[in-house]
Amino acid sequence: MYKRVPMAEVLPKSPEFEAYMKWALESGIKINKVIYPVRFPPGYIGTMATERINPGDIIVSVPNSSLFTTKIAEKSDLNELFQKYDDFFDEDDPHYEDLILATYLIWEKSLGERSKWYHFISHQPKSETLQDWSIEELQQLQDPDTVYDAKQQMGFTLKLWGGWKKVMLKSKIFSPAMIEFPEFLWAYRLLSTRSFGKFCPYTTFAPMAEFLNHNNTCTYYYYGTTEVSSESAKRYVNFSNGEDHDDDMVFKKPINKITCKKLIELACPGGIKQDSEMYKLVIESESLDNEERKNDEEKDYGKPDSEVLRETNEKELSIIAGNETYEEGSEVYMSYGRYSNRMLLATYGFSLKDNIYNFARIKTSLDRFIIGEKAYEIRSLDNNKVYLFKLKSDTLCKELFRVVRVLNWTNNFPVNACFSPASIDLEMKVIEIILGVVNEQIDEFPTRLEEDLKIVENQLTLRHYFAMVYRIEIKKILHKQVKYLLAARNIFEIIRDGRSIDHAFEVFFRGMKEEEKNEICEAMRTYFRTFRIYHENN
Template structure:
């Protein structure tokens, strides 16, 4: 929420006045509709807001090429001899960190110069609020030891980076002087600066863009950005692969007045879908979100067309779009599960649900493809020394900036050069923005864990949020009691002498455990598959030989699976230091920024677990009803209940195979 009092205080600060003046003196164009600095929330965090209503598809900020700090430009800067001499640090053909290293040292070099640097007004206005500034008490408030351990690992890597580059920079006293430990905090600051402010996706190279990087992140109605060549737009004759924007975007800020084609006023496929399906609506949609509208349309489709099933419809789900904080393990897992399901469906077709010993062996072959051999696992487990900390991956994910230009096809910049004074980096509204609203951009499909680790903040109602749960594969047989849940959850980090390059005693940690990401509004299928696999060794029903991994076969076994999963999730929910309702009732106005983001993070984690618990309980109700009434019409069962849209949406892929 816009904080007018703190906004007025910010606007009177000299550093903001000088920064805006510096931007404009160097050719930046900032619409009169835009207010910077603006303050938001009780904490008064800084961002950009709308002074008045702003229509969609309009350029509101245009930063000239001169003010863009790109990797390509930095390579040609006064530090070029250092970059060329030490290619092991600065050549992107040798190291994936080359662009980051170049930009971070360039910023550090100019930070050392103080107000003598051309970039001083820009560097001086930025305040860092990442986890590096958090106190131990703030970290404890996260109530997530695995996240704290991961941050401590990042911090230790930053320390290593300082000593590595300090030695290198001391070879160039003409640029950096004689560095001591006193400059360590400034080095940290420079790394954080690049880490939190870069644009990368759909640009010629990773870049820092003053003023454009003052917009905060949101998944809801974010502005987008484009590189726009004013001369080409004026002439209307694109060179090479440049895509004209003048029919899609209002370019008046660049003194270009062309009529925008009305067809671009429908800003995305969701709204287009709603427009196309208006005749299906039986309720007015005033005040509803796009997701609510689409879900309601699909509910009406199910009512009108009896032959339609829930899994055939595209419900808009908070977890429908995966976050892009994934690695090859996640992609391989999805692909492997898809292959297993195809094999299991083929098995069912071949034997019409009557699995003899030959087909049971096929199922076992499928299972062994998922897990390591027992002997290898047992040997590794024997050698592991548990140290009482929690597990994280040693090879942390690299930050791949995913801010999206609206023209994904324009990725070949053969029309661009670093010295072209006709090129502007333009922030463009995607949807209408109301007076007083914050103007956001989009950093990518990031969960709150990633946002906190790499940017220092979290988001309310983050549709890409997830709860990371790592479970041991193929654990030793154990008594089925309350202690079993702690024994299958990977809660301890092994001795660092055993954990090297993501391996434990030479065995990749991904072969010993499986990471499962609990998402918001759908039943987490891979968690159910894991529990099926785990409980196969305990199930003694008459249909035990018929059990499959990806397809529910036995109602009795499925009830056991969902009951076990419910208890596992309840165990996770009880591990937090403070109850969910207590956190929900806290007065957020009295919190510091660190306390607020820690609260927001742990609330999000608890909510994801509670949502999964709700989905599991609904599935259990259905399974018990099916046990009593084997011929139950599942679609009619849900349509007669309250909140049927939410329930169908969450379970639609599970009930497809029931």
């Protein structure tokens, strides 16, 4: 349940906003149980519940006739332009819908009050992202990779604008002011920050539905009739497994994907004969890789069935409360997607506390996971490639453990200990290596977590505040990983002394507060469940 925000301040509505509201209501748009604009601490604007909102309540509904879509753009006065320059406005281009709708936005904006969409367009802000931050503000992130990515994204936008500008100059339809970069950037960013697309027939703007801020809530949007699709209602109910849906970052050096078969080739550079017992590792590596490929294929990042998204005049785009309740006076949110703080900052310009989709990056070559001369061998065999591991706040990183385990496995350990936690001695070595890597990452930050927590208590600009939240949340994840790793190491030490797994857990957690105990147990649950299977069968 979302609680009342004590310091929230309802702001006066400007005459322009009142006119927008009047236009929206006359256009059949319905707004229920909420008020906007409201200032919430530490200073951003959002939407507040005026009475209790229960699961299933419709907060905003926009009829099909009031949706601003690529279909409308295609059938507008600009249709001839799109047809004439179809080599640029190419339907097979992944940016096609964005380019069509951005062009139409700029066109309708130029019409002023003559445009049907005047009130909607005049209230669309100039969105700010990391690309607008100063060098000093970007440094507050303490994340050079994210800064580099932001610069690359701006470069891509400039390149896209350059191609678009050439077409618009040829067409002679737009005035010089309409094709300058600030206008294109305004329209292009609106598409990234305020449009709906994945669960709509077309890329879509829904007037009055754009005022809800993002949170990891179950409140969702739905295009359809008043009978809500059960599948849509479940979209964010369980938050899946906390896996993010971020776009790929751009790094200075490309990130590689490591397969289990490749790991075996690196761990056993001389090869493994088919008639040896160790050949089981080759078979297991291929099986694990096939399972990984299958899981990737089953991930649904696409749209629902086209029939579900078929456009009809009876349908509406609605914002609907999921399985949560909003008290009167609470801020009302919706989910923009399963995004980490890096993605939220890059796209929307803000970051969240306790974001379940957030992660800390370990970006490294594989030789860092090996001690001794073998590190040089791995570096040479793997050409010093770079790999990325995502550490979460609530679990040990299975992928990182597997890589470190395989690279440090030798035939002195059981064969089944190569891919799975089956050997206490090997697992303790793996934990020590990962502990070293995580602690190195923590030490690389210019400030400590304790310092940051004091800084964020001060009155900060919004950009500085979101930068602080960003780096604090990453450091929290790394510190939690250290806590989980130390706990696992201590439990293994007790087991190695001849105690049972259950007794080791009992000894380690004795006297610990229940909340901390539950957190650590949950983070290690899958890891020790697997270890128990092998340990009890030996």
